[in-house]
Amino acid sequence: MGKLSAALSVLDKKSVLQVVTADLGAGRNPLDLIEEAREGLQKVGEEFEKGNLFLMELMRAAQIFKEAATLITPKIKEKCLGEEVKGKVLIGTVSGDVHDLGKGIVASLLECEGFEVVDLGVDVPEKIFVEKIKEHNPQVVGMSGLLTTSIPMMGKTVQAIADAGLKANLKIIVGGGVVGEVDPSRIGADFTTSNANEGVRMINEWTRKRV
Amino acid sequence: MKEAMSRYERLLTAWNLQEADRVPVAPINCYIIPYLEGLSIKEMFLEPEKLVRATVNCLDICGDEVDPNITTLDHLSLLGKSGWDQATLDWRIWEDFPPKGNIPSFYEKTLLEDYDDVLERGFATILYNKKICQDVFRRSINELIYNEFEYPKIYAKAWRKFVEDNDVPLLMGGRACHPLDLLQYYRGINQLTEDIFERPEKIKAISDLLVEYEAMRAMKQAMIMGAGEVPGAEIIFFVNGGPPGMPPRIFDEFFWPYAKKSIDLFVKRGFRVRCHWDNDLTPFLDTMKQITDGLPRGKILLDLEKTNMKKAKEALGDRVCILGNVPSSLLVYGTPEEVEKCCRKLIEDCAEGGGFVLSTECETPWDAKRENVRAIIESAEKFGQY
Numbered sequence: 178m179g180k181l182s183a184a185l186s187v188l189d190k191k192s193v194l195q196v197v198t199a200d201l202g203a204g205r206n207p208l209d210l211i212e213e214a215r216e217g218l219q220k221v222g223e224e225f226e227k228g229n230l231f232l233m234e235l236m237r238a239a240q241i242f243k244e245a246a247t248l249i250t251p252k253i254k255e256k257c258l259g260e261e262v263k264g265k266v267l268i269g270t271v272s273g274d275v276h277d278l279g280k281g282i283v284a285s286l287l288e289c290e291g292f293e294v295v296d297l298g299v300d301v302p303e304k305i306f307v308e309k310i311k312e313h314n315p316q317v318v319g320m321s322g323l324l325t326t327s328i329p330m331m332g333k334t335v336q337a338i339a340d341a342g343l344k345a346n347l348k349i350i351v352g353g354g355v356v357g358e359v360d361p362s363r364i365g366a367d368f369t370t371s372n373a374n375e376g377v378r379m380i381n382e383w384t385r386k387r388v
Numbered sequence: 389m390k391e392a393m394s395r396y397e398r399l400l401t402a403w404n405l406q407e408a409d410r411v412p413v414a415p416i417n418c419y420i421i422p423y424l425e426g427l428s429i430k431e432m433f434l435e436p437e438k439l440v441r442a443t444v445n446c447l448d449i450c451g452d453e454v455d456p457n458i459t460t461l462d463h464l465s466l467l468g469k470s471g472w473d474q475a476t477l478d479w480r481i482w483e484d485f486p487p488k489g490n491i492p493s494f495y496e497k498t499l500l501e502d503y504d505d506v507l508e509r510g511f512a513t514i515l516y517n518k519k520i521c522q523d524v525f526r527r528s529i530n531e532l533i534y535n536e537f538e539y540p541k542i543y544a545k546a547w548r549k550f551v552e553d554n555d556v557p558l559l560m561g562g563r564a565c566h567p568l569d570l571l572q573y574y575r576g577i578n579q580l581t582e583d584i585f586e587r588p589e590k591i592k593a594i595s596d597l598l599v600e601y602e603a604m605r606a607m608k609q610a611m612i613m614g615a616g617e618v619p620g621a622e623i624i625f626f627v628n629g630g631p632p633g634m635p636p637r638i639f640d641e642f643f644w645p646y647a648k649k650s651i652d653l654f655v656k657r658g659f660r661v662r663c664h665w666d667n668d669l670t671p672f673l674d675t676m677k678q679i680t681d682g683l684p685r686g687k688i689l690l691d692l693e694k695t696n697m698k699k700a701k702e703a704l705g706d707r708v709c710i711l712g713n714v715p716s717s718l719l720v721y722g723t724p725e726e727v728e729k730c731c732r733k734l735i736e737d738c739a740e741g742g743g744f745v746l747s748t749e750c751e752t753p754w755d756a757k758r759e760n761v762r763a764i765i766e767s768a769e770k771f772g773q774y
C-alpha cells in the first residue's frame with residue numbers, strides 16, 4: 178500500500194492532501210494518484226464490512242477522497258487523460274420519503290469508485306425514475322428510503338420501470354434503514370441492503386459482468 | 389403467580405429492577421393511533437382532546453403506558469422550535485396522513501451555518517431567524533401568548549384526565565435531545581461528521597450549551613404535564629442516541645460525556661430518564677456501565693433500538709431497566725406468529741430477575757398491522773408471567 182492509500186485508510190486528511198500536492202508537483206501521473214486514493218477508500222470499505230470500522234469513518238473517508246480528487250481532477254483534465262468510467266448509476270429516494278443521508282453516502286462512494294452517478298434527489302415519483310432511465314440509460318438503478326412506507330413505493334417504482342419495458346436492461350438495488358431486512362422479491366428488485374458498502378460492492382460486481 | 393398489579397406498579401417494579409406480576413409491555417405508539425382513528429396530522433398536533441379520544445379507542449394496542457406525543461405539546465412554542473421541530477422545518481402540519489400528507493422526517497441540510505454565532509448570541513440566531521422560522525414572524529401577540537402559555541395547559545389537562553380515567557401512566561412528561569442529535573438536525577449528518585473531525589472543540593463547546601438548553605426545555609414540559617402528580621409525567625424522554633455509526637472514539641469523546649451530564653442533571657432534580665437510543669450501541673455497552681454512577685437505583689430506563697438486547701441485559705441488567713425492541717419491519721410485514729416468536733425470545737433473553745419492559749424499536753410504524761401490535765401485548769401476557 179502506498180503512502181496515499183495508507184494515509185486515507187487511517188483517515189489522515191492532512192497527510193492525504195500533502196502527498197497529493199507533493200506527488201502532483203513532482204509530476205506523478207494523476208490517474209495513478211486517483212487509483213491509489215481509491216485503494217485506500219476500498220480498504221476502509223473492507224474494514225467497515227468486517228465491522229472493524231464504523232459508518233461515520235466510511236463517510237469521513239469519502240469526504241477526504243473527494244477533497245483529494247478536487248486537487249487531482251484538474252490535472253487529469255489538463256493532461257487530457259481520460260479516466261475510465263466504470264458505469265452509470267441512477268439513484269434517488271422514492272416518493273413520499275425525504276431522507277437523503279443513505280442515498281448520499283452511496284452516491285459519494287460510487288463517485289469515488291469511478292461511477293457516473295445521476296442523483297435524482299429525494300421524494301422522486303415513479304414516473305421521474307422512468308423518464309430519467311430513458312434519458313440516461315444507466316446500468317444500475319438505486320432506490321433509497323428510510324421509512325417502512327417506502328418499501329411498497331419501491332415496489333411500485335420497480336413495477337413502473339417494468340411496465341415501461343426498461344427493467345430487462347438494468348439491475349435494481351434498493352437500500353435504507355429497514356430495507357435490508359426485506360426480501361428483494363417482495364419489491365421486485367435484484368438486491369436489498371441496509372449497508373452502503375455492501376451495495377457498492379454489489380454494483381461493482383454487476384458492472385464487471387456488464388449487465 | 390403473583391397478584392395482579394396496576395400498570396404503574398408493574399412499571400415501577402420493573403424500573404426498580406425487580407420482578408413484577410408479569411413483564412410490562414409498552415409499544416411506543418406515536419403516529420399509529422391517530423392514523424388508525426382517522427385523525428389528520430393537524431388534528432393530532434392541535435386538538436389534544438381528539439388525540440386523547442383516539443388513544444382511548446386504541447387501548448388494546450397500548451399495553452401498560454401511552455405515549456402522550458410530547459412533540460405536539462410545544463410544536464408551536466418558540467422553545468420547541470429549537471428541539472425536534474428543527475429536524476422537520478420543511479414539514480407542514482398536514483391535513484392528512486401519508487401518502488397524501490407527511491409525518492416528520494429528517495431533512496439532511498445545513499440550517500446552522502455558524503457555530504460561533506450561536507456560541508456568542510445563543511439560540512436567538514436560530515429561533516428568530518426569518519429564513520428558518522418564517523411562521524414565528526407571522527404570528528400576532530395573541531397567538532404567541534396562546535401558544536406559549538395557554539395551549540400547553542390545555543394539552544396537559546387533557547392527558548391528566550386520560551390518566552385518571554383509564555389508570556394508564558404516560559410514557560413521558562418531557563423530551564430532551566442529546567446535543568449530537570440536535571446538531572445532526574442543524575448541520576446534517578454528513579456535515580456534522582466533517583465538523584467532528586475538523587472542529588472538535590466547537591462541537592464540545594456547543595454541546596455544553598445544548599445540554600443546559602434542552603434540560604430546561606424538557607423539565608418545563610414535564611412540570612406542565614404534571615411531574616410528581618401524574619404517573620409517568622416525571623419521565624424525561626432523552627433521544628436519540630446520536631448520529632448513526634459512531635466509532636468508539638467519537639462515542640467516548642462526543643456522545644457519552646454529554647449523555648451522562650444530561651442524565652445526571654435530570655435525575656438529581658428528581659426526574660426519571662428514559663434514554664431512547666437508536667442505532668446499534670452494542671460496541672459501547674462497557675462504557676455505558678457508567679450510566680448509573682453516582683445515581684440512585686430505578687431512575688434510568690434504557691430504551692434500545694438496534695442494540696443486541698441479550699448483551700445489553702448481560703452488561704447493564706444489574707444497573708438499569710432495559711426496554712425494547714420488536715423490529716419495525718416485522719410489525720409492518722410480519723405475521724402475529726412471527727411477532728410472538730420475536731417477543732418470546734426477547735422475554736427469554738431479558739426478563740429474568742425483572743428490569744425489562746417489552747417494547748418496540750424506535751416506535752410502532754404508523755402502517756404497522758394492528759394485529760401485530762396486539763401480538764406484542766398478548767406475548768407479554770402469555771410468556772411474561774413471573
